[in-house]
Amino acid sequence: MNVFVLTGAGISAESGLGTFRDRGGMWSRFDPARLATPEAFARTPEAVHAFYNLRRRGVREASPNAAHAALADLERGLAARGGGLFLCTQNVDDLHERGGARAVTHMHGELLRARCTACGAGRPWAEDLAVATPCPDCGRRGGMRPDVVWFGERPLHLAAIEAALLSADLFVAIGTSGAVYPAAGFAAQARAAGIRTHEINLAPSDTADAFDAATYGPATRAVPDFAADLLARTG
Template identity: 65%
Template sequence: MTIFVLTGAGVSAESGLGTFRDKDGLWSRFDPMKLATPEAFAHSPDEVHAFYNMRRQNLLSAEPNAAHRALAHLEVGLAERGDRLFLCTQNIDDLHERAGSQRVVHMHGELLKARCTACGETMPWRQDLGVEVPCPSCRRSGGLRPHVVWFGEMPLEMDAIDDALREADLFVAIGTSGSVYPAAGFVSEARRHGIRTWEINLEPSDNARQFDEGRYGPASEAVPAWVEHILMR
């Protein structure tokens, strides 16, 4: 049995990391077109860096919550009985890894990494970024950017994600808005392949009607309860 789990901002909200599209989410306070596009970075790199430096420091002070730990437990529990978890996240934080998850696919990149637009090198990065910071690989300044997927850019690892989705026996979306594509289309793709689908969310998502089953409540409560249900089967 293979379970494909997709996580979104809702799984990290109780760790103090902001969601994006809720009433009080990040995009209600900041204009994504001025902070999260290649054009914004080319036009105002200092402003973009300041935004992501703020988010990076917020992440470094955050801790995994019970939902992250439950999914790490699920990975181990499935492996012990010969089954498999494919954990794909839209989140750019590392809280899944810090909770113990060993295999995480970050389709929108990772905030604690930087990528050089000059030489293409990607590297771990925990400090602030700025236009004056030289790339450790090619030594050029001005080319380092957060290793995150901005609006208008292609998500990462899509071939591996497509393969895993076709091979799954169960698709579960946790803490997602159901409005950001291509991730919002994963449930319809799963249904086309005859895969059973679940949603676990604080409240029904924009595409909740496409799921076979739903569990609703805080992620720190709903996810551990669902994991216990799965491992007891």
């Protein structure tokens, strides 16, 4: 069996990382137009760096939870049975990797990477960024930015994601709001192709009607139970 799993902020919430669109989420407290767009970075880079430095420290301090570990177990279990897991995340944290997942597709980039707007070079980056930070490749200052997808920018790896989605036997969305496209359209796209769909979330998402089945509850309980049941049925 080939399983496509899409994860959102809800899977990392129990690790202490905030969600974005729920009540009390990050975008209810911070204006994304001022902090998460190319225009904001061009206008007030110091404020953008301060915001992402704070988020980067939060990621470094967070630990993967049982839901991350369960997906890593599912990845190994499906491979042992001749199948596979395509793990696609909207999250910019590295908790899937630290939870044991071997292959993770970050469609919105990675907070623990930096990219130079002058030369385009990207690299792992765990420390703070500032306007004065020089690019290690070209030496330019002022252009180093978090290697994440901001509002108005195109998500990454879309061709590979679509190919994996349409070759899956099961599509699972975990901890997503169903409000951000193109990811919000994956369930309907999978269902139109005859692929079974399953939502795991605290509450129904904006696209709950596009799912054939659903499990609602905390990710640290729902995801391990789902993964264990799926492996038992495919064993």
